[in-house]
Amino acid sequence: MYNKMIKRTFNRKTYIILIVISLLIFSQVCEGCSFFNNKEKLTASNSKKITLSDEKTMMDTINSICTVSRAIGSSGEKKTCEVLKKQIQSYGYETQVQMVPYEYREQDQEKTGESQNLIAIKKGTSKHSKGTIIVSAHYDCEENSIGANDNASGVAVVMEVARLLNKSSNDYEVRFILFGGEELASTGSRYYISQLSDNDRKNIKANINIDSIAQKDHVNPCIFTVSGKGNFATTLLKNNSKNKDIILKKMNRERSDYVVFDKCGIPSLCIGQSYDENLNINGPQDKISIIDKTKLKLVADMIITAMSK
Numbered sequence: 279m280y281n282k283m284i285k286r287t288f289n290r291k292t293y294i295i296l297i298v299i300s301l302l303i304f305s306q307v308c309e310g311c312s313f314f315n316n317k318e319k320l321t322a323s324n325s326k327k328i329t330l331s332d333e334k335t336m337m338d339t340i341n342s343i344c345t346v347s348r349a350i351g352s353s354g355e356k357k358t359c360e361v362l363k364k365q366i367q368s369y370g371y372e373t374q375v376q377m378v379p380y381e382y383r384e385q386d387q388e389k390t391g392e393s394q395n396l397i398a399i400k401k402g403t404s405k406h407s408k409g410t411i412i413v414s415a416h417y418d419c420e421e422n423s424i425g426a427n428d429n430a431s432g433v434a435v436v437m438e439v440a441r442l443l444n445k446s447s448n449d450y451e452v453r454f455i456l457f458g459g460e461e462l463a464s465t466g467s468r469y470y471i472s473q474l475s476d477n478d479r480k481n482i483k484a485n486i487n488i489d490s491i492a493q494k495d496h497v498n499p500c501i502f503t504v505s506g507k508g509n510f511a512t513t514l515l516k517n518n519s520k521n522k523d524i525i526l527k528k529m530n531r532e533r534s535d536y537v538v539f540d541k542c543g544i545p546s547l548c549i550g551q552s553y554d555e556n557l558n559i560n561g562p563q564d565k566i567s568i569i570d571k572t573k574l575k576l577v578a579d580m581i582i583t584a585m586s587k
């Protein structure tokens with residue numbers, strides 16, 4: 279009787295183990311089948327798992343470029359372009375540095391030289407691309423500043439969005455552009471637009487520009503458009519339930535990058551803090567210690583959630 283029980287228990291246990299092993303082998307074999315892969319993709323797409331931004335990575339970017347002033351045409355601006363080029367290449371992008379010759383004359387000012395725009399492109403992953411979206415920020419600053427908020431903060435966000443979006447699928451081509459020479463009449467963005475073919479320009483559906491977003495003890499950044507009304511760029515940004523309550527304001531800061539795009543008919547917006555006397559930009563007070571990293575994260579996550587498919 280005892281022997282019989284042992285035998286029966288052993289047989290049942292062996293039977294269960296064999297079933298488990300068979301199921302494991304079956305699942306491994308089927309992993310390569312399209313049915314299981316499709317199922318996996320559907321699950322991934324439906325649950326919309328989005329990797330959000332990392333504050334430390336963005337602060338590292340700010341620390342790495344705020345070592346020098348980056349005034350238009352300066353060695354600091356050129357060196358910073360190289361630093362950012364290597365960083366974005368390390369995320370898997372091919373880059374283009376567009377040289378920007380400039381001659382600026384106004385009243386008693388005369389400035390000539392060469393700046394540069396840094397461009398990295400993420401091609402659309404669907405067969406029928408819906409067009410191009412630009413995510414941009416200027417990386418230059420005034421001579422007497424290291425431009426931590428204006429605009430290393432915007433650069434840090436563009437770099438972080440590029441890092442996180444590189445692996446995701448997207449119906450749009452996304453161009454990450456860091457413009458030089460914004461502080462001198464938006465030299466970099468004006469030159470970039472002047473070099474576009476008609477077709478390329480028509481294909482650009484939106485410009486999301488980030489400029490001065492992260493000063494401590496100042497208001498949270500909001501969205502500005504030239505008209506104060508929504509456009510395709512604002513629709514894109516609100517393309518997620520978390521972003522629906524974003525505040526939209528009117529601002530027409532002539533000579534800002536988003537205004538340059540708007541003027542040539544490309545739907546454009548700027549994410550920034552309100553420009554008032556309490557905003558510490560364009561001077562020595564714009565240093566790293568005034569940066570609030572939670573504001574960097576707020577803006578980066580806003581763009582990442584809107585653009586993740």
Ligand SMILES: [Zn+2]
Binds near residue numbers: 416428429460489490
């Ligand atoms: Zn700025």
